Amino acid sequence: MWSYFANPHKFLRLSDWLAPAFYSLGAACIAYGLWQGLWIVPKDEYQGGDIMRVMFVHVPAAWLAMASYSALAIASFVWFVWRHELADIAAKAIAPIGAVWTAICLSTGSIWGKPTWGTWWQWDDARMMSVLFLFFLFLGYMALRAAMDTRQKAARAGAILAMVGAINIPLIKFSVDLFTSLHQDASVITADGPKMAAVYLTPLLVSAIGHSLLFGGLVMTRMRTEIRERRIARLRSRELEAF
């Protein structure tokens, strides 16, 4: 299965129509989520009144932050074992996008936290800390790749770091979970089904799907750019050889 996706030509042909499809569907979903969230949904006084409407960005961003690190780790693993170049291109494309979503999660969380909990930042809150360290993992990954002098070295070093980070995440999560949390307990994915009222849940899920589609589209576009850039570099060097 990996070998099928490893072919850049097949990827270019597939993403040629898939990326625009992701963009338009994602834009529609995000627009629906924002419209519902900002105008339709009744405000929840317990969650701070109108400020709780930031949830329709904050919660999808948090999911995307975690999903993008998982995607980074899986892409790194696939590249490290099978050396499919496309997996490395994907890892390189995912890192900055995931970092941006992590930053969105942190900043919207702060904006929500100030009026409701009375603080921008709480050092012993487990989830804030986990996301902050996720952000640092992304930054370290990008800095390491940028410091390497060849593409091959950047790919290998990045893959090692992403995998070390991935096996450490459960430990980091467990250690920060020992702290108490201001956050409420999980309320969407629980053993007895969602605890959230449907009027909030539906726009939230649509919004999350929209963010995921936008993420997929952005990753594909960045991968296409990278493939083209490599091809340009190859053509340039061939031209120089011909001299």
Add this chain to the structure above:
Amino acid sequence: MSAAPILAAFRQSLGEAWAGGAGALLPLGFLGGAAVLVPLGIGSDVETLKAVGPGIIWVALALASLVTLERIFQSDAEDGTLDLWLQTGAPVSAIAAAKTIAHWLSAGLPLALFSPLLALMFQAEASPDLLVNAGLYALGSLAFFFWGGVGAALSATVRRGGLLISLIALPLYVPTAIFGALAMSGGPGSAGAPLFLAASTLFACAVAPYAMAAALRLAAD
């Protein structure tokens, strides 16, 4: 396979760490200097110093590991020693672990043994607890050195790699810092914290050498 290359790596690293005159006194001076700056920065209030003291020592240990590890693999990669290590046939992970432990023995352990004196400077009560804490510092700093070693191996061929190591290693230091601080807080949940600290250190000892080996093979290419 013989253990000779591993022992040689251990001796070489120990020699490197002790060379240059000051030996193990240099990291001690670093820890002392970093710790003494704190009361100057935050004021000399007894209660405040008592509260932040254990944390400052953890931070100083983490900093000391980052500073001493910067050159641990870099000089080997530059002068070709690394290529020779890879040709010996001994497991690279064992050589990397031996070098890391040698650095911990010459920079981490002395700092941990010295910590009761610093704790007294931070107004802690003189009690046997300080010796227990010294043991916890020793245990936790071993994890710092192993994860820092991964960063050092990954950035062995990078100039000014020291700045990179700290960015790479910071998230990996988190469990140790949290368990260590919890074990010394005496608050709820602190009873099991030393065991968690030991477990996270063992985890580092088990995983980090393989990551270091993969990174060193990359550095030698």
